[in-house]
Amino acid sequence: MITILIVEDESAIAELIQAGFEKAGYAWDYAADGKQAADKIEVRTYDLVLLDIMLPEIDGYELMEYIEPLGIPVIFLTAKGTTSDKVKGLRMGADDYIVKPFEIDELLARVDSVLRRYNKGQTLLYAADVVIDTQSRRVMQNGQEIMLTPKEYELLLFLVRNKNSALYRETLFERVWMEDFTGDSRTLDLHIQRLRKKLNWKDRIKTVYKIGYILEVST
Structure with a gap:
């Protein structure tokens, strides 16, 4: 550890x-x-x-x-x-x-x-039915690889590392896109929609009113 x-x-x-x-x-x-x-x-x-x-x-x-x-x-x-x-x-x-x-x-x-x-980070991350291999950047769900774009992957990674915490749209955008947030969240919202669809996580990636999003998982 x-x-x-x-x-x-x-x-x-x-x-x-x-x-x-x-x-x-x-x-x-x-x-x-x-x-x-x-x-x-x-x-x-x-x-x-x-x-x-x-x-x-x-x-x-x-x-x-x-x-x-x-x-x-x-x-x-x-x-x-x-x-x-x-x-x-x-x-x-x-x-x-x-x-x-x-x-x-x-x-x-x-x-x-x-x-x-320094190659000291955790290489495998778990959230519900998903396993992320941060070394190979592969995302597996119930034994099947889920193909994600680079930004979808980075967004998922940040959500998983901060699971069960409400995250501001500004924080998500700036951490994933590495740019200042101007108030336009359409790009972020679109990527959230795609992640929900690809992972069938509509009930897990939830919208938090006036804040942003939260990934709710028990494991």
Whole structure:
């Protein structure tokens, strides 16, 4: 199982992240300051470190110098949002940089992207009668391959990774099409209709009034 070290001194934010990771199926460990984090990294192997910058004892930049030679992926999570701060973090070897406040869906998407880059993500995802092989990008339903377009596949992947959560149209569009949402949801709505038809998921991919869509599954 993927295990992520959360290094964050604000307990409310740490608890929010922990709940998100549990929902996404990630195991996690927690350190409230840089010294605790360094001690944990010394005795345990992590798949990724989520690292605040302004920490007691040892700050995030100093800890990054210790982590970088170990080859562990790092995402900086911080209130320091200036361009110079971002550039400094990325030049030190961080794989991504997220500025507080943030949406948990965005954090999970960024974590997933970094893990895939390191071939550490989950390769098989399950939702109801569908299995997604993220390595081969194949979608199987009851033993039969379902042929999807690239955008249909990415949309399904995001829905499955966030199953049972109401997702805003804006979030879905920006994560799948990687473009700013202008308010026109026709492209997204059309792809949702196609997914419902191809998977016979009319009762699973539901419209949420004034929000967007939710994939409702029990497994």
